[in-house]
Amino acid sequence: MKRIISIMVMSFLLASAFVPSAFARDSEVDLVQNVKSAILIERDTGTILYEKNSAEKLPPASMTKVMTMLLIMEAIDKGKLSMDEKIRTSEYAASMGGSQIFLEPGEEMTTSQMLQGIAIASGNDASVAMAERLAGSEEEFVKQMNAKAKELGLKDTEFKSATGLPGKKDYSTAHDMAIMAKELLKYEGITKFTSTYESYLREGSDKKFWLVNTNRLVRFYPGVDGLKTGFTNEAKYCLTATAQKDGMRVIAVVFGAPTSKERNAQVTKMLDYAFSQYKTHPMFKRNVALGHVAVSKGEKKKIEALTSEPISLLTKKGENIENIKQSIVLDKNLKAPIKKGDKVGTLKLIQDGKILVESPLVAKEASKEANWWTLYKRSIGMFTRAGN
Structure with missing residues (x-):
C-alpha cells in the first residue's frame, strides 16, 4: 500500500507550457x-x-x-x-x-x-x-x-x-x-x-x-x-x-x-x-530529503527518503513550464531489514495529468531488524502510553 504524503503546486511566471515527453526524437536531423x-x-x-x-x-x-x-x-x-x-x-x-x-x-x-x-x-x-x-x-x-x-x-x-x-x-x-x-x-x-x-x-x-x-x-x-x-x-x-x-x-x-x-x-x-x-530547469539535487518512512520491526523506526538522482525538467530554448504538481508517494508497511539506497517511495512531477518525471526515492540509511529486547521495550512503552 502507498499513500500520498503531499502535493504542492509550483508556478513559473512565464507563459508557455512544454511537456518534455512530447519532444520529437531528431533522428531525421542529419x-x-x-x-x-x-x-x-x-x-x-x-x-x-x-x-x-x-x-x-x-x-x-x-x-x-x-x-x-x-x-x-x-x-x-x-x-x-x-x-x-x-x-x-x-x-x-x-x-x-x-x-x-x-x-x-x-x-x-x-x-x-x-x-x-x-x-x-x-x-x-x-x-x-x-x-x-x-x-x-x-x-x-x-x-x-x-x-x-x-x-x-x-x-x-x-x-x-x-x-x-x-x-x-x-x-x-x-x-x-x-x-x-x-x-x-x-x-x-x-x-x-x-x-x-x-x-x-x-x-x-x-x-x-x-x-x-x-x-x-x-x-x-x-x-x-x-x-x-x-x-x-x-x-x-x-x-x-x-x-x-x-x-x-x-x-x-x-x-x-x-x-x-x-x-x-x-x-x-x-x-x-x-x-x-x-534548456533544463533544475528542481532537486540528489540526496534531498522529501519525507520519512516508517520501518516495521526496524532497529530504526523511521528513516529519511531521499531523491536518488538530480531532478530537472527540460524544454526547448525559449519555452518554459508552468502549473507543475509535485507528488511524493512513500511506501507504507515497509519491513526491516532496509538497506541504504533501497527504494522507499516515488517522486512524480505532473503537468495537466501527464507525468513528466517519475523518480525513485531511496533510504538514507539502513535499518536492521530490531532485536527482541528492543521490540519488547517498544511494546511496553506503547502499553504504558495507552494506560495513561
Missing part, C-alpha cells in the same frame, strides 16, 4: 555521419534528443568500463568500499594486456588510484583488480555487471569481461550505454576522475607513471568532464561523453567511428546541438 550508431540524451530526464541506430548491438570496447566504474561507485556509496582502501593486484590482474597502468603482482594501490588508472588511462589491469576486490573474481564481477544491466532495464547488453578487451564478445548499444552513463553520473565524485586530463601514479618513486586521458574532449571542449573512450580493431573508435553547461548535463555516445578525430568531431556536433537547442 546530425551525425560516418559512425555505426549514436545517441544524445539529457541526463536528468533521460530525454532522447537525437539517435541513430541506437539499438544496434555492437562491441563497446573499453566503454565497458562505464559499468565497471558504476559498480565501484555504487559500492563506495553503500559503504562496502572506501576510496582509501588498498587494493592488492593479483597475478591475473597484472597479466592484462592492452591499455594498462603496469601493475605488478602483489602491488597495492588505493581505490582512488585504481579509479584514476581506469578513468584516465583505461587500465585493464586496474579494472580487473577492482573486479576481484568487489566480487572475488572477474567472472563473478561480470555476473554483477549483467545483473546491474538487467536492473536498469537494458535488454541489448551482455558483458563477458570487466574490460572490453577484444575476443571477449561483450556487446551493448548506444542507448544502453547512455543509460549506464546516466546511472554512473548519479555519483558526482566520478567526474573528479573522468575530467582529469593528466595525472601521475607512483609519485616519489622510480616507477612514476604519467596518465593522459584517452578522452581528449576533456581538454578541448568546455564543459566535458567524462566519461570513457573505447577502441579495438573490431569496435573501431567509440566514446561515451558527458558535458555540463548552464545547469544542463547531456550524454553523447558514438560507436564505430573510423578515427579518433572523427569520433570527437561527431560527439562535438551532438554536444553543440544540445546546448544550442535545449
Whole structure:
C-alpha cells in the first residue's frame, strides 16, 4: 500500500507550457555521419534528443568500463568500499594486456588510484583488480555487471569481461550505454576522475607513471568532464561523453567511428546541438530529503527518503513550464531489514495529468531488524502510553 504524503503546486511566471515527453526524437536531423550508431540524451530526464541506430548491438570496447566504474561507485556509496582502501593486484590482474597502468603482482594501490588508472588511462589491469576486490573474481564481477544491466532495464547488453578487451564478445548499444552513463553520473565524485586530463601514479618513486586521458574532449571542449573512450580493431573508435553547461548535463555516445578525430568531431556536433537547442530547469539535487518512512520491526523506526538522482525538467530554448504538481508517494508497511539506497517511495512531477518525471526515492540509511529486547521495550512503552 502507498499513500500520498503531499502535493504542492509550483508556478513559473512565464507563459508557455512544454511537456518534455512530447519532444520529437531528431533522428531525421542529419546530425551525425560516418559512425555505426549514436545517441544524445539529457541526463536528468533521460530525454532522447537525437539517435541513430541506437539499438544496434555492437562491441563497446573499453566503454565497458562505464559499468565497471558504476559498480565501484555504487559500492563506495553503500559503504562496502572506501576510496582509501588498498587494493592488492593479483597475478591475473597484472597479466592484462592492452591499455594498462603496469601493475605488478602483489602491488597495492588505493581505490582512488585504481579509479584514476581506469578513468584516465583505461587500465585493464586496474579494472580487473577492482573486479576481484568487489566480487572475488572477474567472472563473478561480470555476473554483477549483467545483473546491474538487467536492473536498469537494458535488454541489448551482455558483458563477458570487466574490460572490453577484444575476443571477449561483450556487446551493448548506444542507448544502453547512455543509460549506464546516466546511472554512473548519479555519483558526482566520478567526474573528479573522468575530467582529469593528466595525472601521475607512483609519485616519489622510480616507477612514476604519467596518465593522459584517452578522452581528449576533456581538454578541448568546455564543459566535458567524462566519461570513457573505447577502441579495438573490431569496435573501431567509440566514446561515451558527458558535458555540463548552464545547469544542463547531456550524454553523447558514438560507436564505430573510423578515427579518433572523427569520433570527437561527431560527439562535438551532438554536444553543440544540445546546448544550442535545449534548456533544463533544475528542481532537486540528489540526496534531498522529501519525507520519512516508517520501518516495521526496524532497529530504526523511521528513516529519511531521499531523491536518488538530480531532478530537472527540460524544454526547448525559449519555452518554459508552468502549473507543475509535485507528488511524493512513500511506501507504507515497509519491513526491516532496509538497506541504504533501497527504494522507499516515488517522486512524480505532473503537468495537466501527464507525468513528466517519475523518480525513485531511496533510504538514507539502513535499518536492521530490531532485536527482541528492543521490540519488547517498544511494546511496553506503547502499553504504558495507552494506560495513561
